Amino acid sequence: MSNKVGFLGPRGTFTEEALLSVMQVELDDLVPFPTERDVIRAVDESKVEKGIVPIENSIEGSVNSTLDTLAFEANSTIEKEVIISTKHNLIGRKGTNIADISTVISHPQATAQCRRYLSKVLPGATIMAANSTAEAVKKVTEGSPDTAAIGTSLAARLYDLEVLESDIEDFKDNKTRFVIVGKEPPPRSGSDKTSLVCFIYEDRPGSLLQILQEFSYRYINLTKIQSRPTKKGLGDYCFWIDMEGHLDDEPIASAIKCLKCKIRDVKVLGSYPRAD
Amino acid sequence: MSNKVGFLGPRGTFTEEALLSVMQVELDDLVPFPTERDVIRAVDESKVEKGIVPIENSIEGSVNSTLDTLAFEANSTIEKEVIISTKHNLIGRKGTNIADISTVISHPQATAQCRRYLSKVLPGATIMAANSTAEAVKKVTEGSPDTAAIGTSLAARLYDLEVLESDIEDFKDNKTRFVIVGKEPPPRSGSDKTSLVCFIYEDRPGSLLQILQEFSYRYINLTKIQSRPTKKGLGDYCFWIDMEGHLDDEPIASAIKCLKCKIRDVKVLGSYPRAD
Numbered sequence: 001m002s003n004k005v006g007f008l009g010p011r012g013t014f015t016e017e018a019l020l021s022v023m024q025v026e027l028d029d030l031v032p033f034p035t036e037r038d039v040i041r042a043v044d045e046s047k048v049e050k051g052i053v054p055i056e057n058s059i060e061g062s063v064n065s066t067l068d069t070l071a072f073e074a075n076s077t078i079e080k081e082v083i084i085s086t087k088h089n090l091i092g093r094k095g096t097n098i099a100d101i102s103t104v105i106s107h108p109q110a111t112a113q114c115r116r117y118l119s120k121v122l123p124g125a126t127i128m129a130a131n132s133t134a135e136a137v138k139k140v141t142e143g144s145p146d147t148a149a150i151g152t153s154l155a156a157r158l159y160d161l162e163v164l165e166s167d168i169e170d171f172k173d174n175k176t177r178f179v180i181v182g183k184e185p186p187p188r189s190g191s192d193k194t195s196l197v198c199f200i201y202e203d204r205p206g207s208l209l210q211i212l213q214e215f216s217y218r219y220i221n222l223t224k225i226q227s228r229p230t231k232k233g234l235g236d237y238c239f240w241i242d243m244e245g246h247l248d249d250e251p252i253a254s255a256i257k258c259l260k261c262k263i264r265d266v267k268v269l270g271s272y273p274r275a276d
Numbered sequence: 277m278s279n280k281v282g283f284l285g286p287r288g289t290f291t292e293e294a295l296l297s298v299m300q301v302e303l304d305d306l307v308p309f310p311t312e313r314d315v316i317r318a319v320d321e322s323k324v325e326k327g328i329v330p331i332e333n334s335i336e337g338s339v340n341s342t343l344d345t346l347a348f349e350a351n352s353t354i355e356k357e358v359i360i361s362t363k364h365n366l367i368g369r370k371g372t373n374i375a376d377i378s379t380v381i382s383h384p385q386a387t388a389q390c391r392r393y394l395s396k397v398l399p400g401a402t403i404m405a406a407n408s409t410a411e412a413v414k415k416v417t418e419g420s421p422d423t424a425a426i427g428t429s430l431a432a433r434l435y436d437l438e439v440l441e442s443d444i445e446d447f448k449d450n451k452t453r454f455v456i457v458g459k460e461p462p463p464r465s466g467s468d469k470t471s472l473v474c475f476i477y478e479d480r481p482g483s484l485l486q487i488l489q490e491f492s493y494r495y496i497n498l499t500k501i502q503s504r505p506t507k508k509g510l511g512d513y514c515f516w517i518d519m520e521g522h523l524d525d526e527p528i529a530s531a532i533k534c535l536k537c538k539i540r541d542v543k544v545l546g547s548y549p550r551a552d
Contacts, residue, residue, distance in 0.1 A: 035388070058505050064337050065388070108384065108407055112311070112341070129405035131384055171507055208501060209492050212485040225484060225513075227501050229334050231447055237501075 012155030288431030
């Protein structure tokens with residue numbers, strides 16, 4: 001069987017950093033994809049054995065494309081979660097003086113997370129957008145020497161550049177949670193989480209209350225509730241719910257059975273070991 | 277008093293389109309700001325009288341920076357909501373042949389919303405990022421003639437360019453909701469909505485259930501529930517809730533009073549006429 005692992009690319013992203021923190025993968029087996037959806041679909045279509053995508057950041061909230069692909073399209077399930085600190089770095093050519101930087105490139109979300117640093121240290125710099133932090137770092141190798149990027153230390157190493165200043169994010173407790181998706185549900189670990197998506201009938205107010213009551217009645221502790229638009233219109237939502245426990249635990253199995261009688265559908269996204 | 281209105285700029289954004297669809301504003305009174313937070317803070321600091329920002333898209337979900345600034349920082353409140361169709365256009369220099377386009381520039385979110393169109397019609401094109409769709413359109417005037425942007429028809433007019441193809445978004449029922457913020461709460465219209473944010477004690481499971489019960493008990497219909505990280509850590513949330521009705525309605529006033537006894541805090545973000 002193939003050992004290929006898909007990740008949100010290009011090389012040097014936070015997602016690759018998260019993957020390498022929990023798995024040893026041969027360089028040839030690392031397969032970058034341009035979007036979260038492409039990673040998950042590659043697993044579905046068995047082009048790779050597993051895939052890793054970001055799912056939630058403590059500042060930005062959920063990564064919508066990951067939630068939506070898993071909720072609306074995927075057959076693969078979540079096998080593991082990985083949490084890493086999201087440390088942003090100002091990266092430039094070796095020997096660059098920060099005071100000389102006139103242009104800073106990054107993904108708009110990374111730029112937004114370092115806004116206070118940039119307005120304090122580089123108030124006059126031009127902010128340029130890139131499609132990812134890794135693409136931004138690559139552009140530093142192509143641009144003029146007064147260009148810097150915001151990206152990972154992994155990307156700085158990949159492109160032989162220098163971290164001019166580390167930890168430049170505005171909120172220091174910035175963490176990102178990733179999930180590894182695949183087709184081999186892991187055995188119960190004893191400290192598991194379960195993720196599911198509840199689809200409600202749109203003309204029945206109070207459905208979320210009913211859903212929460214099923215879990216509360218069975219003392220199931222919810223760790224995340226996220227409403228997502230079903231893409232049918234403003235105000236039409238489904239609910240992504242994470243909880244403590246395993247699908248094979250009687251309370252969770254029974255809650256899902258009761259929910260399936262009450263709401264339009266319940267899609268189970270997997271039980272997997274907790275990262276924290 | 278100043279009649280200045282702040283909006284998420286630069287000139288030519290969807291936000292400007294939404295503003296001009298409901299208000300006549302003199303050109304000199306239109307004040308663009310680079311971020312949603314800057315617009316709302318300008319209202320808070322009385323640099324502008326009102327401000328308009330996007331708050332929710334039917335595909336992407338909530339605009340986090342708007343929710344967070346209103347929830348965690350602002351003193352101004354919501355005075356009005358505006359809903360417009362989010363129509364993406366391929367924009368180029370006049371007379372450009374679509375088949376000749378080699379580069380497409382846009383904000384990564386707009387690019388993502390037109391992914392199927394781009395892979396069908398322009399599979400080989402280089403995708404370049406910009407900080408906004410309006411900036412992308414402006415770049416077409418500076419780039420080579422085989423460059424196009426994804427943006428608003430307003431931006432195409434502003435920069436004297438041509439809409440080469442309209443409605444290129446993958447999901448046709450793509451709508452965006454904007455809010456106008458200010459310091460003059462509007463009178464009750466008879467068909468109003470109220471927005472508030474509920475802050476819970478983090479060590480008390482079941483808080484969301486309690487909150488929903490307060491509204492359900494009083495037959496208050498909720499139109500949106502959105503969990504948001506408080507930026508203190510993964511898993512620590514507050515809840516943004518929209519409902520039908522006005523703050524001066526007895527059931528809503530009484531629900532808020534009861535909630536304030538039970539949870540850490542309730543911040544009222546305003547009552548305003550419904551757009552739909």
